[in-house]
Amino acid sequence: MQQHETIVTSLAKRGEQLAAKRAAAQDTLDRAITGRQQTLLSGDLGDQRALDKLQANVDAAASALAGIDDALVILAHQKTEAERQLGAERERIERASAADKLHKQVVAIEAALPGYLAQSKALADALSDVSHFHFESGQMAGFLQNTGSQIEIAANFTLAELKAMPDAIRQGRQPIPREVATAPVPLPEPASPTMTAFMLRSARYCDPDGRRRFAGQWEDATMPVATAQRALGKGIAAPLTDPRRAQLRGARGGDFDPKAPDVVDLDAVAEPPTAPKIEPDTVLREANFTVIDRSAEARTIEIEVPRT
Structure with a gap:
């Protein structure tokens, strides 16, 4: 098989060399045709010797290009045949190996x-x-x-x-036995992180798979971490360490209505708006008042109250 591989490699290299020579021959032919054309258009038509020389250049360049093209055609056939022989040799080796392996297996079965x-x-x-x-x-x-x-x-x-x-x-009359390809076992996707909180109000939310879930008041609910943190921040839920959990957990006994108007949608609840920053009055800021602490001074205030 190594001999066939060497032949294919050699033919491929020869093809690259001929392709380079063909490009050069084509360039030579183009220049020869251009020179003849320029002479015929603007040269001395009476100088037959010069015209014959230009024509000879064109003929020689065309002949050289045609010779290279013929060689490339023959080389392509040779390369195709060499590749066919290489493929046949590879198949022969593969078939011999498969036949030897099967023979050993049959001997083991018979024994x-x-x-x-x-x-x-x-x-x-x-x-x-x-x-x-x-x-x-x-x-x-x-x-x-x-x-x-x-x-x-x-x-x-x-x-x-x-x-x-x-x-x-x-002999090629029987397909080569192929090993059974085992399908790769798909690895389970890692579960999305969740968090359990004690619900102070009934709420709805989406689980990591996008399904709508309901969490009843005074019950533990496991939900995505972001949703649980939102519920904790809004006071809708409390941590499991909250003392109210020990007293109120399960107090409603499963009496819930998921469609009740007081059920909070944790996925739609908005963050509380931040209060706008109030700038101090320009006049007061420029007055530069100083705060004086008079809490330690003793004061007496008399109030007149009319008596009836």
Whole structure:
């Protein structure tokens, strides 16, 4: 096979070299045609010697290009034939390897069969010895005897076919046995992180698979981490360590209405708006007032109250 590979590589390299020469020959022909054309259009038509020389240049360049084209055609046929021979040699080697492997497998089967039949017969005989008082042993003995007879008959046909297959594989009359491709076991996708919280209000939310879920008031609910944190931040749920959980968990006894108007949609709840920043008055800011602490000063205030 190495010889065929060397031939294919050599022909491919030769093809690259001829392709480069063809490009150069085409360029030479184009220049020769251009020179002849320019002379015919604007040169001395009476100078026959010069015209003959230009025509000879064109003829020589065209002949050289045609010769290279012929060589490329022949080379392509040679390369195709060499590749065919290389493929045939590879198939021959593959078939020989497959035939040898099958031959060894058939030899192993043929060697194991007599021992299996002998052991089956010995087991059937041992079971038959106790079958007169043990029904199940008799059933097993009958099964072994029947199975052994069927296997012995089938082996005569099977081994004959198996023994003929290696030669058929070598000669191309039998497909090459292929190994059974085992399908890769898909790895389970990692579960999305979740968090359990104690619900202070009934709520709806979407689980990681996009399905709508309901969490009842005063019950534990497992939900996506982002949803649980949103519920905790809104006061809709509390951590499992909240003391109210020990007192209120399950207090409603499953009496829930998922369609009730007070059920909160955790996926639609909005963040609380932030209060706008109030800038101080410009006049007050420029006045630069100073705060004086007078809390320690003693003060007496008299209030006149009319008496009736």
